[in-house]
Amino acid sequence: MFLLVTLLFGSGFPAVKTGLSFIPPLLFAATRSYLAATLLLVYVGITTEYWHPRSRQDVTAVLAGGLFLVGGTGIGFVAQQFITAGVAAIIFSLAPIITAVLAWPLLPAERLSGRDYAGVVVGFVGIAVVIRPDPASLLDPELLGKLLFFAALIVVELGAVLIRRSRPSMPIPALTGWAMLLGGTVHVVIALAVGESISNIQLTPLAVALVIYLSVFIGALGLVLYLVLMGEIGALKANLTTYLTPIVALIIGWVLLGERIDPLTLTGFGIIIAGFALLESREISSEVKKYRDVFR
Numbered sequence: 681m682f683l684l685v686t687l688l689f690g691s692g693f694p695a696v697k698t699g700l701s702f703i704p705p706l707l708f709a710a711t712r713s714y715l716a717a718t719l720l721l722v723y724v725g726i727t728t729e730y731w732h733p734r735s736r737q738d739v740t741a742v743l744a745g746g747l748f749l750v751g752g753t754g755i756g757f758v759a760q761q762f763i764t765a766g767v768a769a770i771i772f773s774l775a776p777i778i779t780a781v782l783a784w785p786l787l788p789a790e791r792l793s794g795r796d797y798a799g800v801v802v803g804f805v806g807i808a809v810v811i812r813p814d815p816a817s818l819l820d821p822e823l824l825g826k827l828l829f830f831a832a833l834i835v836v837e838l839g840a841v842l843i844r845r846s847r848p849s850m851p852i853p854a855l856t857g858w859a860m861l862l863g864g865t866v867h868v869v870i871a872l873a874v875g876e877s878i879s880n881i882q883l884t885p886l887a888v889a890l891v892i893y894l895s896v897f898i899g900a901l902g903l904v905l906y907l908v909l910m911g912e913i914g915a916l917k918a919n920l921t922t923y924l925t926p927i928v929a930l931i932i933g934w935v936l937l938g939e940r941i942d943p944l945t946l947t948g949f950g951i952i953i954a955g956f957a958l959l960e961s962r963e964i965s966s967e968v969k970k971y972r973d974v975f976r
Contacts, residue, residue: 681909686921688902690928693765693772694937695890695898696757702887704880705757706871711891713750713864716899720857723900731854741848742858748839750863754870755832762825764939769929770810770949771829776919776956777803778837786845795958803955809948852907860899919960923953 699708724731733739760768777800783790792800811826848855881887910918926949933939957964 690925693929694932697765699890702882704876709754709757710867715895717860724854741846744842745859746862751866752835754867759829762821765933766930769926799959806951
């Protein structure tokens with residue numbers, strides 16, 4: 681399951697990059713969200729009676745998920761017009777560190793302490809190496825794409841933290857389905873505001889296949905598998921998929937899309953991983969101790 685989740689999430693970045701050749705980014709994101717929402721809501725409607733929000737906490741969680749967690753992905757789709765799939769995946773690998781920073785003021789039980797601060801600093805040094813902001817070339821499309829994807833990541837992770845803060849009772853598939861529905865609507869509204877048009881969609885077999893793949897296998901199945909994985913092996917081990925998905929994205933981008941990545945970007949990726957290791961050092965030490973005890 682761990683390998684499957686890694687392969688699914690890692691393939692998502694090249695799939696989005698390819699699909700942008702046929703569909704405008706926000707309409708692409710909206711189509712993906714609506715189809716995934718339909719699948720999830722039909723599933724929960726068949727399997728459970730608790731398929732819609734019943735409390736203020738549920739409504740708050742759906743709003744946070746739709747406006748930020750799903751809505752923010754639209755920014756990421758826009759950003760991927762200007763950067764490679766591999767670079768997008770590497771920037772996304774900062775997600776656990778961004779989550780820790782956002783959770784600090786919003787989730788009192790998850791305060792940073794001790795070497796956590798060092799982990800955060802190291803992680804942001806890594807992302808600075810990846811993005812490499814240059815005041816002299818702020819209008820460079822690639823730099824704008826990196827900054828935009830980084831902003832998208834912050835919005836998405838804010839949504840994830842706000843959902844946890846809401847403490848909803850509804851099943852995760854139902855919550856995700858309603859959030860996808862709301863997020864897709866946000867994408868459509870912004871798409872219309874910026875002038876995206878359905879007439880610009882090239883409805884080729886590949887475009888249809890990519891939308892279905894992103895909706896069914898990543899938006900619905902991938903998410904459910906990831907949540908199951910967290911329950912089976914814990915959040916720490918499940919989060920390791922975040923650091924393997926860029927490798928999958930880099931390989932697919934290189935083989936199928938002819939993408940190349942410079943050594944300095946890979947160096948930044950390594951620094952981000954080091955930051956995560958520092959941030960989660962206590963949990964990692966605890967896991968290592970468990971395995972030592974087993975093999976003694």
